[in-house]
Amino acid sequence: DIQLTQSPSFLSASVGDRVTITCRASQGISSYLAWFQQQPGKAPKLLIFPASTLQGGVPSRFSGSGSGTEFTLTISSLQPEDFATYYCQQLNSYPGLTFGGGTKVEIK
Amino acid sequence: QVQLQESGPGLVKPSQTLSLTCTVSGGSISSGGYYWSWIRQHPGKGLEWIGYIYYSGTTYYNPSLKSRLTISVDTSKNQFSLNLNSVTAADTAVYYCARSLIVLGYCSSANCYVVFDTWGQGTMVTVSS
Numbered sequence: 384d385i386q387l388t389q390s391p392s393f394l395s396a397s398v399g400d401r402v403t404i405t406c407r408a409s410q411g412i413s414s415y416l417a418w419f420q421q422q423p424g425k426a427p428k429l430l431i432f433p434a435s436t437l438q439g440g441v442p443s444r445f446s447g448s449g450s451g452t453e454f455t456l457t458i459s460s461l462q463p464e465d466f467a468t469y470y471c472q473q474l475n476s477y478p479g480l481t482f483g484g485g486t487k488v489e490i491k
Numbered sequence: 492q493v494q495l496q497e498s499g500p501g502l503v504k505p506s507q508t509l510s511l512t513c514t515v516s517g518g519s520i521s522s523g524g525y526y527w528s529w530i531r532q533h534p535g536k537g538l539e540w541i542g543y544i545y546y547s548g549t550t551y552y553n554p555s556l557k558s559r560l561t562i563s564v565d566t567s568k569n570q571f572s573l574n575l576n577s578v579t580a581a582d583t584a585v586y587y588c589a590r591s592l593i594v595l596g597y598c599s600s601a602n603c604y605v606v607f608d609t610w611g612q613g614t615m616v617t618v619s620s
Binding site: 470 | 537555
């Protein structure tokens with residue numbers, strides 16, 4: 384399997400802060416990576432796919448970058464509704480679709 | 492707009508079979524271009540892909556669950572289903588169904604790029620006697 388390592392696993396930040404989350408793949412995956420946001424008690428929501436393309440309706444303060452083995456999700460100015468857990472996912476089914484361990488963004 | 496809804500028992504006894512159904516509305520499961528997936532999330536943990544099915548019946552499973560898993564589709568009802576047998580407490584989780592876009596529009600023998608673009612709300616299943 385392709386392993387995805389997210390860092391940090393937890394971060395504490397304030398409204399208005401710039402936040403960056405990293406996802407590292409155990410082998411090169413080109414740009415075949417997605418980012419999800421999960422609010423407590425809710426299903427994950429697709430934010431970015433492939434690595435740098437925002438999905439419709441996602442605020443422009445979110446951005447994604449990277450290719451190969453290192454990817455980042457950046458929130459340029461954290462808003463109250465952005466406090467959530469974020470997951471990366473690599474898109475190759477073979478031998479199995481995998482997610483990163485998650486990054487929980489909490490209010491400082 | 493496509494919506495997905497999971498249904499099934501919230502409590503399953505150890506060694507029995509966990510069975511869930513996902514009903515798709517607002518679009519046809521037979522429209523092509525998508526796999527239909529199951530994903531789970533253990534309490535307080537991350538996400539684990541279980542497997543997916545195409546409307547034609549083609550399946551692909553997580554190798555770690557393959558021996559216990561069956562995913563099926565009923566196009567007449569616009570539903571797909573999950574059966575996981577010989578369950579233990581380790582199968583206690585929130586189970587999600589999700590529409591899975593086939594990124595390149597096709598899969599080769601070497602690669603099949605899929606992204607989960609629409610999710611159901613999830614259903615909690617507890618394995619306990």
